[in-house]
Amino acid sequence: MSMALYRRYRPQRFQDVIGQEHVTRPIMAALRAGRTAHAYLFSGPRGCGKTTSARILARCLNCAQAPTDTPCGECESCRELSLAGGGSLDVVEMDAASHGGVDDARELIERAAFAPARDGYKIFIIDEAHMVSNQGFNALLKLVEEPPDHVKFVFATTEPEKVIGTIRSRTHHYPFRLVPPETLEAFMSGICADEGIEIGAGVLPLVVRAGGGSVRDSLSVLDQLIGGSEERELAYDQAIALLGFTDASLLDDAVEAVAARDGASLFAVVERVVQSGHDPRRFVEDLLQRLRDLIVVSLAGEQADDVLTSVPRDQYERMLVQAEHLGARGASRAADLTNDALKGMVGATSPRLQLELLCARLLLAEAGPTGDSPASQAPDAGAAPRTPSGGATGSRAGAGGRDRAG
Structure with missing residues (x-):
C-alpha cells in the first residue's frame, strides 16, 4: 500500500516546516545555544505541524551531535525517530484523548523517574493535551514544575485555553498558525x-x-x-x-446577470445549479466569495492582483470586467444580501427556494441607488396631497369650504 502524502512528506527538520517560521526560528536558536526549556506547549489549528515539530525537537535533543538545530539523520536515535523508524524508547508519545486520567498521569510520573535507556533525554510528547483531566494535570504539576534533568515535556493541543493555567505558566508557549x-x-x-x-x-x-x-x-x-x-x-x-465547488462559469453568469438586472438569466443559472447537482448552499457560499473578490478588485485597483494571487489569470481578467459592471457599491450590497441568505440556509428544508428568493432580492437591490424599486418610492395613494404652502387639500378642505358656504 502507498503511504499517504501527508505522511510521506512529513518534515524531518525544522527547516522543512512551512509557514511556522515564528516558531521554528526561536526554537532552533535555543537548540544551537543549548538553552532549551524543560516543557513546551505547542498550540494551534489541526494539521499545522504541532506534533511534527515536537518529534523534530525530540530528534534534535537526542541526536548524537546535540546540541544542534538539525538532526544528523545518521545516528541511531535519528534513524529510530525518522519516518522509516520504529520509534525510540526514550521518546514517549501519548494521546491524551485516551490516556488523560489521573492513573495515566501517575504511570507517566513513574516512567519519568527512570533515566533514559540510551539517549540524553527522556522526552514525553502529549498530544491533544486539552483532553487531560484536571486531576491528571494536577498530578503532573509537580513533575512539570521541577522535572529531573533528563526529562522534557512537549504538550500539543488545539485548545490551549483548556490546559490549566498552572501547567501553561510552566511551559514555553508557541502558537502555530494556518499556512498562507x-x-x-x-x-x-x-x-x-x-x-x-x-x-x-x-x-x-x-x-x-x-x-x-x-x-x-x-x-x-x-x-x-x-x-x-x-x-x-x-x-x-x-x-x-x-x-463540490461551484463551476466558475456559473458564478460568472450569475454576477453578470445581477449587474445587468437580467432576471431570466439569473434564474436560468439557478436551474443549471440544480440540474447539475450542485448544492445550493455551496453555490451561495461560493457566490459570496466571488463578490468579496469583486469588492477587492473594485477598491484596490491595480493592487488587487497582489491580493488575489491564488486566482487564475483568465478568471482574474473576467473579474475585472465584472467589477466594472457591478461596481463596488453594488458588489457590497449584493454581498450583504448573500451573507444574510447564507445564514438563513442553515437547516433550511428547501434550499432551492431560499436561493431563488436571494436572486429576487439581488435584482431588487440593484433597482435603485437606495435599494428600493421605483414603485416603492411613489406616494401613498391614501395620503392627502400637500399644497405649496404646506396645507392639505381634499376632504377636510372641502368640508371647511362647505362650512363657510353655510
Missing part, C-alpha cells in the same frame, strides 16, 4: 512535480481552499485527487466535481 495560501500552493506544486503529476490551471487554489490552511488537510485532498486522476493529470473540471 501562497506558501501552501508552492509546497504542493513541488510535491506534484516530485510525483510527476501535471496540474491543471486553478486546481491548487481549490485544494488550498478545501484544506482551509491546514497542511495535512490540504495534502489529504491532493492525495484524493491524485488517486482518482487518469494519466497522472489533475484537471480543473475533475477537481470541481470531486470537491
